[in-house]
Amino acid sequence: MNEVAQANHTEKKAFLVKSSSLKDVRTFCREVFAKLQIEQNLKDELVLAIAEAAQNIVKHAYKDDPNTKDIMVVKISCEDNKLQIAFYDRGTPVDPKKVKHREIDNIKPGGLGTFFIQEIMDAVEFKEGGKPWINHLVLTKKL
Amino acid sequence: MTYKVTEEALAHGNVCTIFLDGEIDMDVVEKAKEVIFPHIDAGKEVHLNLSQVQYMDSSGISVLIESHQKALEKNTKVIIKDVSKSVLKVIMMAKLEQILNLE
Numbered sequence: 153m154n155e156v157a158q159a160n161h162t163e164k165k166a167f168l169v170k171s172s173s174l175k176d177v178r179t180f181c182r183e184v185f186a187k188l189q190i191e192q193n194l195k196d197e198l199v200l201a202i203a204e205a206a207q208n209i210v211k212h213a214y215k216d217d218p219n220t221k222d223i224m225v226v227k228i229s230c231e232d233n234k235l236q237i238a239f240y241d242r243g244t245p246v247d248p249k250k251v252k253h254r255e256i257d258n259i260k261p262g263g264l265g266t267f268f269i270q271e272i273m274d275a276v277e278f279k280e281g282g283k284p285w286i287n288h289l290v291l292t293k294k295l
Numbered sequence: 296m297t298y299k300v301t302e303e304a305l306a307h308g309n310v311c312t313i314f315l316d317g318e319i320d321m322d323v324v325e326k327a328k329e330v331i332f333p334h335i336d337a338g339k340e341v342h343l344n345l346s347q348v349q350y351m352d353s354s355g356i357s358v359l360i361e362s363h364q365k366a367l368e369k370n371t372k373v374i375i376k377d378v379s380k381s382v383l384k385v386i387m388m389a390k391l392e393q394i395l396n397l398e
Contacts, residue, residue: 171322178318178350196381203352207321256390260364261357264389268353271388 161188164227167206169214169241177206177226184228188235190295198235198293201272202226204265205239205289213243213287225285233295240285248278296323298330302339308371311339316347319355327358335365335373346377355382356389363395374398 165180167173181202185195209224224241253270254263269276275292282288296317303310311334319327334341341362345351359375366373374396378386386392 171320174320174322174352175318193384196384199350200352200385203320207352207354211321259360259391259394261361262353264353264356268385268388 159188160231162227162229164225164238166223166225169210169220169222169224169243171207171210173224174203174206174210178203180226181228188230194295197272198237201269201291202237204268205237205291207265209239209241209243209287213241213246216244230295235293235295237291239289239291240281240287242281242284242286244286246278246287246289251278296326298327300330300334307340309337309339310342312342312344312376314344314347318350319348319358320350320352321354324354324358327355328361331358331362331373332365335362335369335371338369338371340371341366341373342376343373344376345382346379348382349379351382351385353389356385356391359386359395360391372396 163184167176178199181199182195185198190198206224206226214220214222222242224239227238229236229238251266253267254260256267269291273291273293277290279288279290296315296319298316299314301312313331313334315327317323331341331343343362362373376398378397386395386397
């Protein structure tokens, strides 16, 4: 639990859907979390979870369109000490039933990003995208 | 990500130390593999110094796993050295601290 009471706050930013944007996504998150005075350990975890979700958009939702010029939007909201991070993209529709991480004891490369997201966040929900979006992922965490 | 490679011949064989620097994510994993894998394929013991790596995501962790498994196939080993606190936390979250050779 964060000892600093969080003021309500919302920021969003668009990024090109490409792997080189992931660093910019992390920078954006770190800047917002600094404003929210989130302590370092939690900040590191949240940045990892958000970057993994953004990576999933690049890697999976746009798997068949690696040279896309599309954007994805990351929106961070903090209200009543509850953090909500929303992602919007226009890639291939995600089937939530197919989103699962590998068995953690089955040591092999890959399949850890979703595991990290689930470990760090309190809730992971796929919602209706709403025009012009296709996918809308929402991660939440009580501060 | 930047890197530096040093090599030395020891009694038990050639040891290659690779110093990685920066943030290891999906955008740089191919470069990391290009730096690391040839030394493992050559049968060298590889020391990965991660003291200057402050961030690593699941893609970076996958490179560590792949390097470790590749080394086992080649009868050599990869030793991960001076791992930063933030990266160690991710390694532990992936429950790999008992699998990878950490020093």
